[in-house]
Amino acid sequence: MNDLWVCFAAFSVAAAVSLFLTPKTIRWALALKVVAHPGARKIHKEPIPSWGGVAVMIGFVAGLIPTLIRGERPDPTLFATLVGLVGIGLLGTLDDAKGLRPLVKLMGQILVAVLPVAAGLRISFFQNPLGEGYIFLSSFQSFAVTVFWIVLLTNALNLIDGLDGLAAGVSLMAGLTLCFFALSQGPSYLTVAACFAATAGACAGFLPFNLHPAKVFLGDTGAMSLGYLFATLSVSGAVKSVAALSVLAITVLVLAYPIGDTLFAIIRRWLSGKSIFSADRGHLHHRLMDQGLDHPSAVLFLYLLTMTLCLLAFVLGRV
Numbered sequence: 001m002n003d004l005w006v007c008f009a010a011f012s013v014a015a016a017v018s019l020f021l022t023p024k025t026i027r028w029a030l031a032l033k034v035v036a037h038p039g040a041r042k043i044h045k046e047p048i049p050s051w052g053g054v055a056v057m058i059g060f061v062a063g064l065i066p067t068l069i070r071g072e073r074p075d076p077t078l079f080a081t082l083v084g085l086v087g088i089g090l091l092g093t094l095d096d097a098k099g100l101r102p103l104v105k106l107m108g109q110i111l112v113a114v115l116p117v118a119a120g121l122r123i124s125f126f127q128n129p130l131g132e133g134y135i136f137l138s139s140f141q142s143f144a145v146t147v148f149w150i151v152l153l154t155n156a157l158n159l160i161d162g163l164d165g166l167a168a169g170v171s172l173m174a175g176l177t178l179c180f181f182a183l184s185q186g187p188s189y190l191t192v193a194a195c196f197a198a199t200a201g202a203c204a205g206f207l208p209f210n211l212h213p214a215k216v217f218l219g220d221t222g223a224m225s226l227g228y229l230f231a232t233l234s235v236s237g238a239v240k241s242v243a244a245l246s247v248l249a250i251t252v253l254v255l256a257y258p259i260g261d262t263l264f265a266i267i268r269r270w271l272s273g274k275s276i277f278s279a280d281r282g283h284l285h286h287r288l289m290d291q292g293l294d295h296p297s298a299v300l301f302l303y304l305l306t307m308t309l310c311l312l313a314f315v316l317g318r319v
Contacts, residue, residue, distance in 0.1 A: 003190050006066050007179055010194040011201035014063030018205025021055035026209070026216045028054070034097045036217055044164075048214060050096050053222020056168075056202040057089050060229065063198025067191055075191060080119030081232045087112040088154065088228045092221035102277035106151070109224070113150035116232050122146050123235055123248065150231040156258035157227030158220060159265065163285050163299050164212035167258075168203045170306045171226045174254045175200030177310040178234070181250050181317045192247065195233050199226065212295050230255060246317070253313040257284070257305055 029035060029049035036050040061082070091108040094100055100108070122142045125134045137145060161167035175196045182193035203226070209215045218226070234251035252259065261284050269276045281290070288298040 003183055003187065003193070006070055006190060007183065007194050007197040009066035010063040010197040011179075011204070013065060014059040014198040014201030015205040016059075017062040018055045018059030018202045019208070020205075021058055022052055022206050022209045022216060025049070025051045025055045029216070032097065034093070034219065036096075036219070044214070048217050050217040050219035051093070051221060052206055052210065052216040053089065053092060053218045053220075053225055056206050056218065056222045057085065057225050059202035059205055060085075060195075060198045060225075063201050064195065067194045075236050077116055077119045077121040077232075077236065078191070078195075080116045081121065081236075084112050084115040084232065085225060085228060087115065088224050089221050092219060092224045096219040096221055102275075105220075106277075109151045109154050110147060112228070113147045113154070117143055117146045117150070121232060121235050123149060127249075146235060149235065150228060152259065152262065153231035153255065154224045154227040156255065156262040157230070158223040159262050159283060160258045160285065160302075161218055161223040162283060163295060163302075164214035165207060165210050166285060166299050166302060167218055167223050167226065168207050168210050169299070169303055170255075170258065171230070172200050172203040172207065173303070173306050173310050174230065174251075175203065177254050177313055178230075178247065178251060181314065182247055184317065185247065189247070192233055192236050195229070195236075199229050199233070212299065227258075250313045250317050253316070254306075254310050256309050257302065 026049045029051035032051070034049065034051040035047045036044070037047050038045050088109070091100075091105065091112065095105055123137070123146045124142045125136045127133075128135050157167050157171065160170065179193045179196035179200060182189040182196060206218070206222075210217065230251060234248045236247075265280070265282060266276045268282055269278055269280065274280075281287075285298055285302060288301060289295070293301065
C-alpha cells in the first residue's frame with residue numbers, strides 16, 4: 001500500500017466512524033443535557049445538542065488504524081499527543097455541560113498542552129526572517145513557545161465555531177491541504193500526513209449533521225480538539241527536521257483566518273479596556289452577518305477565504 005493510499009484509508013475510516021457516531025452523540029447530548037442554549041451572541045434560536053466533537057475525536061483515533069496496520073513506527077510523542085487529546089476533550093465536555101470560567105478553561109488548556117511538550121514535542125528553531133539560517137531557542141524558550149502555539153490554535157478553532165459548519169469545514173480543507181503537503185516532504189512524514197487525513201475525514205463525516213441548519217454542534221469538546229490536533233501535528237518532529245518546520249509554516253498560512261481572528265480579538269479587547277476573555281460580536285463571522293450576509297452566505301465566504309489560503313499554501317509549498 002503506497003503512502004497516498006494509507007492517507008486515503010485514514011480519511012475514509014475516520015469519515016465512516018464519525019458519520020456513524022454523530023447521530024448517536026445527538027442522543028447522548030440530549031440525555032446528558034450537553035446542549036447549547038440560545039443567547040445574545042448565539043446565531044441559533046433553539047437548544048442544539050453540543051457534543052458532536054466526541055464523534056470527531058473517536059473518528060480521528062479510528063483513522064490511525066491503517067498506519068498501524070501498515071507497520072509504520074509512530075513518532076514517540078504521538079502517545080502523549082493522544083493522551084492530551086483525551087484531556088482536551090474532557091475539558092471541553094466540562095465546559096459544554098457545566099460552563100467553565102474562561103481563566104479556568106485557559107489553565108486547563110495550558111496543563112493539557114504541557115503533556116506533549118514535556119514528552120518532547122517542541123518548536124526548537126525558526127527560520128531567520130532577517131536573513132539566512134535559523135534562530136535556535138533555548139530549552140525554556142522552546143517549551144514556552146510550543147505551549148503558547150498549542151493553546152493559541154486550541155482557542156482559534158474554538159472561537160470561529162460560531163456558525164453552522166464553519167469550524168468543521170475549515171478544518172476539513174486545512175487537514176487535506178496539510179496531508180498532501182506532509183506527503184510531499186517524504187516517507188518519514190507518512191504518519192503526520194495520515195493524522196492530518198484522519199482529522200479531515202473525521203470532519204467530513206461530521207459535516208452533514210452540522211451544516212445549516214445544524215442538528216448538532218462540535219461544542220468546545222470538538223472545536224478545541226481540532227485546534228489541539230492541528231497545533232501538535234504541525235510541530236511533530238520539528239526538533240529534528242527542517243521539513244517539519246515547513247509543515248509548521250504552512251499550517252500558519254492555511255489557518256491564517258482563525259489565527260488572525262483570535263489575535264485580533266485579543267488586541268481589540270485589550271485596546272478597548274476589556275478583559276481578553278470577554279465575549280463580543282467582533283469576530284469576522286459576526287461582522288459578515290452584521291453587514292447583511294445570511295448564515296449560509298457568511299459560511300461560504302469564509303470557506304472561499306480558507307480555500308484561497310490553502311491554494312496559496314500549496315503553491316508556496318511547492319516552490
